[in-house]
Amino acid sequence: MSKTYVIGIDYGTDSVRAVLVDARSGAEVAQAVHPYARWKDQRYCNAAHNQFRQHPLDHLEGLEATVRQVAAQVPAEQIVGLAVDTTGSTPGPVDARGQSLALLPGFEENPNAMFVLWKDHTALAEAAEINRKATTWGGEDYTRFEGGIYSSEWFWAKIMHVTREDEAVARAAHSWMEHCDWLTLQLTGGALATCKRSRCAAGHKAMWHESWGGLPSEEFLVQLEPKLAGLRERLYTDTYTADQVAGTLSEEWAQRLGLTTDTVVAVGTFDAHAGAVAGEIEAYSMVKVMGTSTCDIVVAPVQEVGEKLVPGICGQVDGSVVPGLLGLEAGQSAVGDLLAWFRQLIEWPLRALLPDSSVLPAEQQDQLREELAGRMMVALNQAAAAVDPAASQVLALDWVNGRRTPDANQALKGALMNLSMGTDAPHIFRALVESICYGSRRIVERFEAQGVPIKQVIGLGGVAKKSAFLMQTLADVLNRPIRVAESDQAPALGAAMYAAVAAGLHPDVPTAQRAMGNGFADTYAPDPARVAAYEARYQQYLAFGEFVEAQTPNMA
Numbered sequence: 001m002s003k004t005y006v007i008g009i010d011y012g013t014d015s016v017r018a019v020l021v022d023a024r025s026g027a028e029v030a031q032a033v034h035p036y037a038r039w040k041d042q043r044y045c046n047a048a049h050n051q052f053r054q055h056p057l058d059h060l061e062g063l064e065a066t067v068r069q070v071a072a073q074v075p076a077e078q079i080v081g082l083a084v085d086t087t088g089s090t091p092g093p094v095d096a097r098g099q100s101l102a103l104l105p106g107f108e109e110n111p112n113a114m115f116v117l118w119k120d121h122t123a124l125a126e127a128a129e130i131n132r133k134a135t136t137w138g139g140e141d142y143t144r145f146e147g148g149i150y151s152s153e154w155f156w157a158k159i160m161h162v163t164r165e166d167e168a169v170a171r172a173a174h175s176w177m178e179h180c181d182w183l184t185l186q187l188t189g190g191a192l193a194t195c196k197r198s199r200c201a202a203g204h205k206a207m208w209h210e211s212w213g214g215l216p217s218e219e220f221l222v223q224l225e226p227k228l229a230g231l232r233e234r235l236y237t238d239t240y241t242a243d244q245v246a247g248t249l250s251e252e253w254a255q256r257l258g259l260t261t262d263t264v265v266a267v268g269t270f271d272a273h274a275g276a277v278a279g280e281i282e283a284y285s286m287v288k289v290m291g292t293s294t295c296d297i298v299v300a301p302v303q304e305v306g307e308k309l310v311p312g313i314c315g316q317v318d319g320s321v322v323p324g325l326l327g328l329e330a331g332q333s334a335v336g337d338l339l340a341w342f343r344q345l346i347e348w349p350l351r352a353l354l355p356d357s358s359v360l361p362a363e364q365q366d367q368l369r370e371e372l373a374g375r376m377m378v379a380l381n382q383a384a385a386a387v388d389p390a391a392s393q394v395l396a397l398d399w400v401n402g403r404r405t406p407d408a409n410q411a412l413k414g415a416l417m418n419l420s421m422g423t424d425a426p427h428i429f430r431a432l433v434e435s436i437c438y439g440s441r442r443i444v445e446r447f448e449a450q451g452v453p454i455k456q457v458i459g460l461g462g463v464a465k466k467s468a469f470l471m472q473t474l475a476d477v478l479n480r481p482i483r484v485a486e487s488d489q490a491p492a493l494g495a496a497m498y499a500a501v502a503a504g505l506h507p508d509v510p511t512a513q514r515a516m517g518n519g520f521a522d523t524y525a526p527d528p529a530r531v532a533a534y535e536a537r538y539q540q541y542l543a544f545g546e547f548v549e550a551q552t553p554n555m556a
């Protein structure tokens, strides 16, 4: 009997995906996807206030549905390990047993008791306070290894915000957990105090660093917000890389998932970092995990980076991607989301006017909406690709959900210029795609200017697989070839690689990458004829950005 199967579970923004993988070859035996039901209706969100919360029941229902489905493909005893990756920073308040407050009576419908999704920017003011305090309080600047600017997307800003806003949640919250740690604890069923926390989540988002003994000091935290007193003690000191064993499946979850209690559960991690592993990341590659947002992940030998700090990124953390290498993260807060925003904008008549149509009966309206929704993104890509970039005047800024990097400023907004009577939807879509690519070039330039060369670029994720137009534009704007990973479920495959190491099927992550890597599907080569036109427009993008930023209060 071959005990060689592992399961990778990837919690994205809109859905959870599980893949069953043969750890000998990396063959994906089965995959399953479960969109979050409550999230789909945006039940606990308020986009106008940048509030995006997810109910843990969405996550638990998805866990059971997807894993049961893939696990049924082979005998349970042959599945020896699993690992979870999630979005981040997506923290939530928990009780003393590590249970999410949203699963407790009285808190079921309270968004503050739920997971505060990475793209929730309600904590802008708190992030600004952290930044001020970090450089003025007279002690260590705890933002040093997180790019020197703390973001409202991250752990402490979100905890501060919810603690201030909601007295009942503040009183009931014994502690807080990152989503990836919480799921790992659910699966293993251990005690909160001994739960092995993700190095990746702690180092990139919670200002955890070995050099100052873990999390920021109690003194610093209490100066920030007196209500944080004592929380540090109830969090964690040690962190673990994602190839380590967190435990084995609890009796309850073995039964719920159709697996055995011998199944090893690896320490949790973030989706982008797991994706980078599946994208076969190696020293000085940049793996772009392109979905709702984009995360740009780079790894480099610790000793070569030495004391160098790359300012304005989402941190540099020993072992956050490949244990033994330094993991560096940057990214853009809206990529697929920016294009989805535009699609929704132009679909407005379908939502607002069609229901009152006297021409089309209700059931046909639904069919029409569905048909157009299915075709819209593909059609926009095609029409925008046909617009000559040299003749295109419209210029956009990609900051509809703020700017993550370089130099976090989540208060920034998107913008369009050069609209004329001749501007149509494909022109604007093209400008949005270009802005994504220019934003990406700024990030690559930041790494290189700080002495971290980018030797190759790899793309993966929904956008990399679905938009050839965007990927070609990116190759032209960066003036570099881009390889796109074969796997449709790269973060889940990366999680499976971590699970295979934790379960002892491979000795380390690079060996797992070599054995289980699914290779590359396409390569986009830069088109020399277009490079020059984009170069000129990139300079305009930078000037436009500078102008808009000067009008916006600087917050994180």
Ligand SMILES: Nc1ncnc2c1ncn2[C@@H]1O[C@H](COP(=O)(O)OP(=O)(O)O)[C@@H](O)[C@H]1O
Residues within 6 Å of the ligand: 012, 013, 014, 015, 290, 291, 292, 293, 335, 336, 337, 339, 340, 377, 378, 381, 461, 462, 463, 466, 467, 470
């Ligand atoms: N044809 C397309 N062109 C560009 N973007 C697309 C296209 N189809 C879907 N998308 C975008 O892909 C994103 C989802 O990517 P995916 O990697 O599946 O999700 P996640 O971010 O949850 O991991 C959505 O934001 C959507 O707008």
Ligand SMILES: O=C(CO)[C@@H](O)[C@@H](O)COP(=O)(O)O
Residues within 6 Å of the ligand: 012, 013, 014, 086, 087, 088, 089, 118, 204, 270, 271, 272, 273, 289, 290, 291, 292, 293, 294, 295, 329, 331
């Ligand atoms: O920021 C991180 C990881 O650090 C991501 O989890 C976040 O951008 C969400 O990723 P997706 O866009 O859902 O793939």
